[in-house]
Amino acid sequence: MSKFEVELKIKNIGPHKDLCFSQDLDSNKVIIYGANGEGKSFISRAFRLATPNHNIDNADDLIHLDQSTGHFNFKIISQTAKELSITLNKNKIPIINNNTGLIFHVFNSDYVDENLRINNYNPNGDIDGYILGKEHIDLFDDKIELDRIKSKIQELEKEIDEHINNAKVELRKQGVQQNTKEFNSITKENLYNEVYYENVESYDNILKKLDALNRIPDSLSDINKPRFSSNIDQSLIDNIKNILLTSYKKQRFKDEFASYIRNNQLFIEKGLDIFKKERQKCPFCQQDLGQFALEIIQKYKDFIDSKEAKVIKDIDNYIDKVKNCLEDIKNFIMDTINANKMLNHIKDYFPSLNNINLTIPESNDEYINSFNKLIEMLNLKKQNIENTHFELEKIITKCNNYIISLSSIRDMNSSSIEHANITKSRVNEERLSLRKNLCKAQFNKLLNNLGDKIKEKKFLSSEEDMLSEKIKEKQQCMRINKKDKVYDTLTYFLNKFFDGKYSIDKNTFEIQFYGYNVGQKASKILSDGEKSIVAFCYFLASTHLLMENVDDYNNLFFVIDDPISSMDFHYVYSVAQSLRDIKKHFNIENHERIWIFTHNLEFFSILLRNNIMTHSYILRKGEIEKINRKYVLPYESHLTDIYNVSTGKEIPKHTIGNSIRHVIETICRFEYPYDKNLETYVSENPILANNSCIYSFCQDLSHGALRMQEPYTDDVIIEACKTVIDFVKSKYQGQIEAIELR
Numbered sequence: 001m002s003k004f005e006v007e008l009k010i011k012n013i014g015p016h017k018d019l020c021f022s023q024d025l026d027s028n029k030v031i032i033y034g035a036n037g038e039g040k041s042f043i044s045r046a047f048r049l050a051t052p053n054h055n056i057d058n059a060d061d062l063i064h065l066d067q068s069t070g071h072f073n074f075k076i077i078s079q080t081a082k083e084l085s086i087t088l089n090k091n092k093i094p095i096i097n098n099n100t101g102l103i104f105h106v107f108n109s110d111y112v113d114e115n116l117r118i119n120n121y122n123p124n125g126d127i128d129g130y131i132l133g134k135e136h137i138d139l140f141d142d143k144i145e146l147d148r149i150k151s152k153i154q155e156l157e158k159e160i161d162e163h164i165n166n167a168k169v170e171l172r173k174q175g176v177q178q179n180t181k182e183f184n185s186i187t188k189e190n191l192y193n194e195v196y197y198e199n200v201e202s203y204d205n206i207l208k209k210l211d212a213l214n215r216i217p218d219s220l221s222d223i224n225k226p227r228f229s230s231n232i233d234q235s236l237i238d239n240i241k242n243i244l245l246t247s248y249k250k251q252r253f254k255d256e257f258a259s260y261i262r263n264n265q266l267f268i269e270k271g272l273d274i275f276k277k278e279r280q281k282c283p284f285c286q287q288d289l290g291q292f293a294l295e296i297i298q299k300y301k302d303f304i305d306s307k308e309a310k311v312i313k314d315i316d317n318y319i320d321k322v323k324n325c326l327e328d329i330k331n332f333i334m335d336t337i338n339a340n341k342m343l344n345h346i347k348d349y350f351p352s353l354n355n356i357n358l359t360i361p362e363s364n365d366e367y368i369n370s371f372n373k374l375i376e377m378l379n380l381k382k383q384n385i386e387n388t389h390f391e392l393e394k395i396i397t398k399c400n401n402y403i404i405s406l407s408s409i410r411d412m413n414s415s416s417i418e419h420a421n422i423t424k425s426r427v428n429e430e431r432l433s434l435r436k437n438l439c440k441a442q443f444n445k446l447l448n449n450l451g452d453k454i455k456e457k458k459f460l461s462s463e464e465d466m467l468s469e470k471i472k473e474k475q476q477c478m479r480i481n482k483k484d485k486v487y488d489t490l491t492y493f494l495n496k497f498f499d500g501k502y503s504i505d506k507n508t509f510e511i512q513f514y515g516y517n518v519g520q521k522a523s524k525i526l527s528d529g530e531k532s533i534v535a536f537c538y539f540l541a542s543t544h545l546l547m548e549n550v551d552d553y554n555n556l557f558f559v560i561d562d563p564i565s566s567m568d569f570h571y572v573y574s575v576a577q578s579l580r581d582i583k584k585h586f587n588i589e590n591h592e593r594i595w596i597f598t599h600n601l602e603f604f605s606i607l608l609r610n611n612i613m614t615h616s617y618i619l620r621k622g623e624i625e626k627i628n629r630k631y632v633l634p635y636e637s638h639l640t641d642i643y644n645v646s647t648g649k650e651i652p653k654h655t656i657g658n659s660i661r662h663v664i665e666t667i668c669r670f671e672y673p674y675d676k677n678l679e680t681y682v683s684e685n686p687i688l689a690n691n692s693c694i695y696s697f698c699q700d701l702s703h704g705a706l707r708m709q710e711p712y713t714d715d716v717i718i719e720a721c722k723t724v725i726d727f728v729k730s731k732y733q734g735q736i737e738a739i740e741l742r
Contacts, residue, residue, distance in 0.1 A: 002026070007075040008624070012067040013088070014042025021624040027614040028076075028557075028593040033604045033627070034619035040597035041108055044561035046072040047595075048106035050084055050098050052546050059094050076100060101555055102593070103546050105539075108561035112535040115542070120523040121531055123490065123538045125509025127483035132472075132549035142471050149464045156457045160188055160450055167442050174210065174438060175431075182439035191447060191454055203441040209351040210434045213427070216349045222421045223342045226335030228328055228410045237396055240318050244377055244392060248311050248385035308385055315382045322375050325403070326368065332406060333361050336413060343420055350423050350430050358413045361406050370398040482544050489585065490541035497533045497574050502526075528566035536563045536575065543586060553586045557593040564603050573670075576606045579613075609636045611738060638662045639728065643739050646721040652714050660724055661698035664688065667731065687730060691723040 003024050010019040016039050034040045045062055048054060049072075063070040070088035075081055082100035089095075115124065164186060176183050185195075200206075340358040347353045377390050423430060447454075490504050503512045511522040511534065518525050526534060539560075547553060560579075564572045583592040596613060598604055607613040616627045638659035644650040661678070668681040682688045682695045693712070697720055729736050 002078070004076060004078040006030075007073075007077065008043075009073040010043065010046070010071070012064040012070040013039075013046055013062050013072055014064065015039040016042065016622055017064065019622050019624070021617075023615070023626070025615055027591065028595070029612075029614040030594070030617065031596045031598065031604060031607055031613040031615070032617045032619050032624060033598060033601065036599055038619045039622075040599070040619060041561055044106055044108040044559050044597060045110060046086060047074075047084075047104055047559040048108065048110060049086055049094050050096055050104045051106055052103060057093060058091055059088050060090050063088050063090060074100075100557075102557040103552060103555045104557050104559060105543055105546060106559040106561075107536065107539040107563055108559075111539060112532075116531070116535045116538060117523075120520045121526055121534055122511055122519065122522050123486075123504065123509045123534075123541075125483070125507070127486055127545065129482045130479040131482060131485065131544065131547045131552075133480055139471055139474060142467060142474075146464065146467050146471065149460050149467065153457060153460050153464065156453055156460070157188070160191065160453060160457070163446060163450055164188065164191075167446055171435075171439060171442055174207070174435065176435045176439060180436065180439060182436045182443075186439065186443050186446070190443070191450060192458065194447060194454075195443075196447060197440040197444055200437055200440045200444060203438065203445050206351075206434060206438045206441050210431070210438065212349050212351075213431055213434060216427060220346065220349070220424065221342075222424065223339050223346070223417045224335070225414050225417050226332050226339055226410065228332040228406055236318070236321065237400055239314075240322075240374065240378070241392055241396055243311065243314060243318070244381050244390045245388050247388050248308060311385050312382050315378050319375055319378045319382075322371055322378070326371050329361075329368070329402075329406065330363075332410065333363050336360055336409070339413070339417060343417070346420060346424055350420075352430060352433060353420055353423055356416050356420060358416060359409045361409050364402070367398055367402040370395050370402070374399060480550070482547075485544040486541045489544065490537055492585070493537040493540055493578060494534070496578060497537065497571060498530075502530070502534070529568055529571060532563070532565045532567055533571060533575075536578075539563075540578065540582070540585075550587070554589050556586065556588065557595075558582065559595050559597075561597045562599060563596075564598070564600055572600070572603050573606060576603070576610060576612055579607065580610070605635070609735075634662060635666045639735065640739055642721045642724050643736065645718055646725045648718075652717040652721075656717055656721065657697045660694065660720060663724060663728070664694075664698065667728070685727065687723060687727040691720055693720050694723060 003026055005022065005024050006028070008019070008021040010016040015037070019039075032040065042062060045059075049056065049059060059070075068090045072084075072086040072088075074084040076083075082102070083097070084100050084102075084104075085097045087095040116122075168183065168186060171183060171186075172178065178184075336358060337360060340360060343353070343356070343358060347356075373395050377392070377395075381387060381390075487504065487506055487509075494502055494504060501514060503515065504510070505512055505517055508517065510517045510519050511526070512518065513525055522534075523531070543556065546556075564575050567575070579594065579596070582588070582594065594613070596607065597619075604616070608616055617624050618627050641650070641653070641656065641659045642663060645652050645656060664682065665678050668676055668678060672681070678698060679695060682698070688694050693716055697712070697717075725736065
């Protein structure tokens with residue numbers, strides 16, 4: 001197998017402040033030894049966060065006590081880098097990114113608690129679903145075509161993404177905020193749905209308007225509302241009509257005198273008011289007045305006090321109001337024209353006002369003449385208050401309609417002017433409105449430019465869906481029931497450990513003791529070691545639950561933390577053999593990936609000397625270091641020394657007696673953990689018993705003492721070594737073959 005690099009970095013998780021491990025490997029079968037408290041379980045628990053369908057609200061208990069964040073990074077680097085990255089923040093859901101393509105399956109105490117202990121060690125049999133098989137199904141051509149379609153879709157999506165990103169960069173340069181709804185609506189999904197914005201100007205036109213808005217002068221003032229506040233109203237017109245059509249009685253004054261007073265009534269009234277305060281004196285020159293003058297003044301007073309004078313005064317008042325109305329009309333028309341000019345100027349900076357226009361009132365001679373004719377009639381009435389011969393209806397109707405029309409125009413224009421002034425005062429709102437429309441125009445522009453690519457992408461996506469469905473239908477021709485697979489695997493491994501003592505009910509998944517269901521009593525019947533075995537067997541069986549199709553088995557990555565808790569030695573050896581069976585049992589086609597953490601040196605040794613695990617390390621003080629197999633596996637090293645002496649590769653050394661004792665004693669304790677001593681074991685084995693020196697070697701050459709007799713010759717020692725090798729071959733041929741292959 002070719003070399004690859006494995007990198008593990010852990011920061012602020014459990015006791016690991018800053019663990020950094022990197023190693024070139026030729027196999028991902030790794031065992032790591034660590035004493036209790038070194039943080040093995042924290043590593044396995046971090047891996048478990050990446051297990052499929054493993055839901056967790058937070059992982060605060062993994063973070064170092066004096067920290068608020070933690071990081072876990074695992075890489076496999078070959079031609080490309082595959083990475084599992086986990087970020088932990090207190091009180092938050094872990095952020096997990098896994099592009100390794102691997103399916104992590106983790107065994108540790110958390111797994112046991114959540115899957116077995118909670119159910120009194122009865123496995124959960126509520127299992128649905130199937131694993132898609134591929135036997136006898138030729139999907140080669142379909143998959144090649146599917147890969148081609150996917151590649152083309154990715155190419156199109158990349159190009160579409162690039163256009164979208166460029167469009168957004170351009171919008172941000174124009175001051176568009178990224179949280180704008182219209183900005184965030186520029187997505188592939190909306191482009192694919194062809195959500196075209198109607199009634200939106202082109203991007204370039206809106207950009208010009210936005211530029212104009214940015215050039216608003218500080219001196220731009222509000223539009224003044226044209227005022228039209230004439231005193232003429234319906235009641236006044238009614239009063240004019242009434243006074244013109246009413247015949248008033250004239251006073252008995254000479255016509256010349258009465259005409260003079262009518263024409264100068266205001267002047268005379270003013271003089272009489274002053275005269276009241278200045279008796280016997282002229283109010284203008286302050287000279288004493290004679291009798292004749294006083295008589296004339298009295299006549300003035302009598303005339304002014306008469307009904308005729310009061311009528312004339314009212315007529316003069318109405319004439320003034322009509323004249324004021326004409327002046328108001330003139331000013332109103334001019335003010336409206338000026339206001340419209342100002343509005344058009346503001347429109348250059350505020351495009352949203354383009355649809356707003358002011359109504360310019362007409363300066364209609366026909367209506368103006370109506371007011372002048374009304375004045376003429378009042379003047380005629382003034383000269384002869386008895387006169388009632390006036391054609392009033394048409395004149396008054398025209399005047400009244402003109403006033404109503406102008407008032408309506410004033411009110412309508414006033415609303416438009418107020419809106420324009422408010423818009424001008426809200427420059428930021430206008431700018432925001434333009435920028436929103438700029439986003440819409442940019443979207444429309446993208447839709448036009450990418451139309452062909454979007455259509456092609458839609459077509460290819462449809463082809464992809466149909467072809468994927470076709471492949472799926474073919475794969476479903478061979479479906480494997482997950483529950484059956486879990487049951488079969490669980491039964492296989494339970495039998496491997498217990499040889500029929502414990503089994504599993506196929507329907508209920510309850511633990512059976514010699515064929516009888518024990519249900520909730522399982523946790524009381526099973527010993528602690530047996531509970532560990534059941535948990536480990538179910539862990540292996542539950543591997544099938546993570547699979548969607550048979551190819552997924554090739555992506556498995558097992559992380560196993562101390563699977564031998566509370567187990568007897570022969571069970572430990574069975575665990576080791578089960579680990580050896582993983583590749584074969586799950587039909588893994590390439591190579592298996594297994595990382596094991598343990599604090600048990602004997603288990604560590606078994607896995608290494610039986611070549612179940614390839615690479616060995618030790619975790620201590622926050623570092624992972626490589627271990628020399630020679631020091632970890634003394635049995636293997638001693639056996640190698642004996643083999644080399646027996647074959648003549650090496651000459652006997654002073655340590656060979658200790659090697660012979662170590663090998664025989666290890667095998668003795670493996671076969672008889674409690675009730676055999678070394679002397680008895682040697683005497684009961686024919687191969688060893690036939691060599692009279694074997695036991696002596698074990699006793700004499702492996703203990704410190706002064707030698708009082710001649711030492712053993714090399715020939716004797718070589719013969720003893722050959723005897724030991726024959727003995728090991730008779731029992732464990734594979735151990736000798738492993739030495740010969742190295």
